[in-house]
Amino acid sequence: MSEEDEVIITPSQRTVVDEVAVSVQDVCITYRTTFEKRPTLKQAVMRAGRGKRQVKTVEAVKNVSFDVPRGTVLGIIGHNGAGKSTLMRAIAGIIPPTAGRIEVTGRTSTLLALGVGFNPDLTGLENVLLGGLAAGLSKEEVETRFDEIAAFADIGDFIELPMRTYSSGMAARLAFAVSMHMDPDILLIDEALSTGDAAFKEKATAKLRELVDNSSTMLLISHALATVRSMCNEVIWLDHGQMKMRGEPDAVLDTYIEAMHVKKTAAVMNDF
Amino acid sequence: MSADAAIVGRPVQVYEPYRSGLPPLVPYVKNLWRRRHFAIELSRASMRAAHTDTVFGQLWLVINPLLNACVYFLLVNIINGGTRGPDFFTHLIAGLFVFNFLQNSLTQGAESVTKGGKLVLNTSFPLLLLPYATMRTSFYRFLPSMGIYAVLFAGLEYFGPRTQKCNAAGACVDLNTLHFSWIQLLAIPVFAFIWLYVAGLTTFMAALTVYFRDTTQFLPYATRIWLYLSPVLYYADQMKPWMTKFEMFNPLYPILGLWGDVIARGQLPHASWWIATVAWGLGSFAVGTLYFLSRERDFAVRL
Ligand SMILES: Nc1ncnc2c1ncn2[C@@H]1O[C@H](COP(=O)(O)OP(=O)(O)O)[C@@H](O)[C@H]1O
Ligand SMILES: [Mg+2]
Numbered sequence: 001m002s003e004e005d006e007v008i009i010t011p012s013q014r015t016v017v018d019e020v021a022v023s024v025q026d027v028c029i030t031y032r033t034t035f036e037k038r039p040t041l042k043q044a045v046m047r048a049g050r051g052k053r054q055v056k057t058v059e060a061v062k063n064v065s066f067d068v069p070r071g072t073v074l075g076i077i078g079h080n081g082a083g084k085s086t087l088m089r090a091i092a093g094i095i096p097p098t099a100g101r102i103e104v105t106g107r108t109s110t111l112l113a114l115g116v117g118f119n120p121d122l123t124g125l126e127n128v129l130l131g132g133l134a135a136g137l138s139k140e141e142v143e144t145r146f147d148e149i150a151a152f153a154d155i156g157d158f159i160e161l162p163m164r165t166y167s168s169g170m171a172a173r174l175a176f177a178v179s180m181h182m183d184p185d186i187l188l189i190d191e192a193l194s195t196g197d198a199a200f201k202e203k204a205t206a207k208l209r210e211l212v213d214n215s216s217t218m219l220l221i222s223h224a225l226a227t228v229r230s231m232c233n234e235v236i237w238l239d240h241g242q243m244k245m246r247g248e249p250d251a252v253l254d255t256y257i258e259a260m261h262v263k264k265t266a267a268v269m270n271d272f
Numbered sequence: 273m274s275a276d277a278a279i280v281g282r283p284v285q286v287y288e289p290y291r292s293g294l295p296p297l298v299p300y301v302k303n304l305w306r307r308r309h310f311a312i313e314l315s316r317a318s319m320r321a322a323h324t325d326t327v328f329g330q331l332w333l334v335i336n337p338l339l340n341a342c343v344y345f346l347l348v349n350i351i352n353g354g355t356r357g358p359d360f361f362t363h364l365i366a367g368l369f370v371f372n373f374l375q376n377s378l379t380q381g382a383e384s385v386t387k388g389g390k391l392v393l394n395t396s397f398p399l400l401l402l403p404y405a406t407m408r409t410s411f412y413r414f415l416p417s418m419g420i421y422a423v424l425f426a427g428l429e430y431f432g433p434r435t436q437k438c439n440a441a442g443a444c445v446d447l448n449t450l451h452f453s454w455i456q457l458l459a460i461p462v463f464a465f466i467w468l469y470v471a472g473l474t475t476f477m478a479a480l481t482v483y484f485r486d487t488t489q490f491l492p493y494a495t496r497i498w499l500y501l502s503p504v505l506y507y508a509d510q511m512k513p514w515m516t517k518f519e520m521f522n523p524l525y526p527i528l529g530l531w532g533d534v535i536a537r538g539q540l541p542h543a544s545w546w547i548a549t550v551a552w553g554l555g556s557f558a559v560g561t562l563y564f565l566s567r568e569r570d571f572a573v574r575l
Contacts, residue, residue: 093396
């Protein structure tokens with residue numbers, strides 16, 4: 001450390017430093033929610049009469065620890081409900097951990113399953129601007145990227161129209177274009193490659209590959225195991241909120257695929 | 273590691289469980305200020321979407337509260353046998369315009385977080401910006417109504433009926449019923465406290481709506497009842513003494529009383545109304561903000 005203090009590191013030389021971009025330390029995340037999808041006062045009043053309120057506790061992430069060095073592309077795999085999205089949203093600072101600590105060095109950009117476009121009455125560009133401002137960029141920073149984003153999303157004049165006029169594929173294109181062009185230090189991607197048509201998927205994959213080759217830091221959740229295998233330097237396997245395995249993509253993926261097959265047959269024998 | 277980060281100039285964020293019920297306030301406020309342009313742009317964009325920025329949109333912002341006020345004036349005047357003069361009209365519109373501000377802020381603001389949907393789910397930012405954006409919008413909708421108020425007041429002062437005032441010696445002078453007074457400038461600081469009061473209520477409702485999505489259905493009824501219980505359609509001193517006793521529970525009683533005295537009658541009201549308005553303003557702002565902040569980390573999970 002004392003030696004390093006002497007060295008002046010400029011951003012362009014950052015890959016030289018073996019720096020930790022994301023440090024997840026013994027993190028637990030517990031959800032406490034009621035069953036109601038859309039809680040209302042009416043329900044609460046009716047429930048008060050019966051005097052019970054069903055609360056469900058879900059331990060979505062249990063004692064997970066890992067470090068992601070800068071320049072690593074980390075794949076996160078696991079069954080539906082394993083806690084992948086929960087973990088990623090905690091790293092993005094959206095939901096706080098119930099226990100443990102997460103340190104993130106640098107600005108993150110999220111491409112989560114839900115995409116951009118929070119307000120369907122506003123145009124694509126307005127949504128892009130608002131998303132950027134919320135993420136902490138300045139208005140100028142977002143506006144200088146408008147052309148690139150519009151060109152990459154390639155949705156033509158729709159970019160000037162309210163987002164309620166978009167197809168889900170168009171919204172996904174825009175979301176992808178935005179997160180790629182925000183120049184984040186750390187890119188968080190949650191199952192976002194599965195949307196869009198074949199042509200766009202190809203374009204998106206090419207763009208991601210470019211980022212991978214430029215040794216960007218990335219966390220990638222995907223069910224496309226082939227994508228994970230080809231893009232990631234490292235893979236984490238989450239199983240019911242716990243880290244089951246971590247290592248080289250080939251090793252983890254092979255074990256994962258094998259376990260899935262075993263489980264499938266076990267399920268057939270035990271569960272029914 | 274942190275030394276490296278400092279050299280390269282990247283921010284280090286630490287996410288830990290909240291120890292107390294509140295996020296650390298100083299960094300929160302700094303962050304809020306840094307991202308204020310989000311609230312400004314959101315407010316602008318939603319005004320654009322509602323065509324508030326077009327000529328007809330602007331015109332509607334002027335006509336709508338005026339029509340509203342005329343309807344109430346007619347109604348009240350008919351009930352009272354046509355005895356109401358211009359002084360009552362100014363009292364009525366001054367109160368109604370502020371009440372509209374409160375109602376707009378509450379109804380729009382209550383939905384601000386739940387409407388934030390995907391942005392709340394996908395981005396980490398101070399969510400207090402969402403109700404603040406609607407507060408900005410409703411303030412910009414309120415401003416033109418103050419313009420109308422000034423024009424109407426000036427018109428009624430000039431063309432309105434005159435009353436004769438006679439002294440003991442029998443010498444009489446014609447006086448305008450209405451006249452401008454420097455006291456009316458006090459409306460600006462009074463409105464600042466009204467803003468604080470409404471902002472507190474709005475943030476409170478924004479948080480509450482996450483837990484009870486149907487609050488927006490009850491709000492129109494609640495606000496209308498509140499309007500009828502407040503001295504807008506009548507004067508505070510018209511109320512029966514037993515009614516005034518209950519008015520200590522109605523924050524709008526001193527607040528609108530003060531507002532009406534200052535801006536419509538140009539007279540200095542009792543100190544108790546000043547104290548009550550300041551107290552309700554600061555109290556509501558503090559309680560609303562603290563409730564919102566104590567719940568905020570839950571929103572991304574509940575939406
Ligand atoms: N908002 C929420 N409220 C309550 N439980 C949730 C919520 N989001 C996710 N969960 C639960 O947490 C667990 C992990 O979910 P998630 O992180 O979405 O899994 P994955 O992305 O790996 O499919 C699941 O059991 C899910 O039911
Ligand atoms: Mg998921």
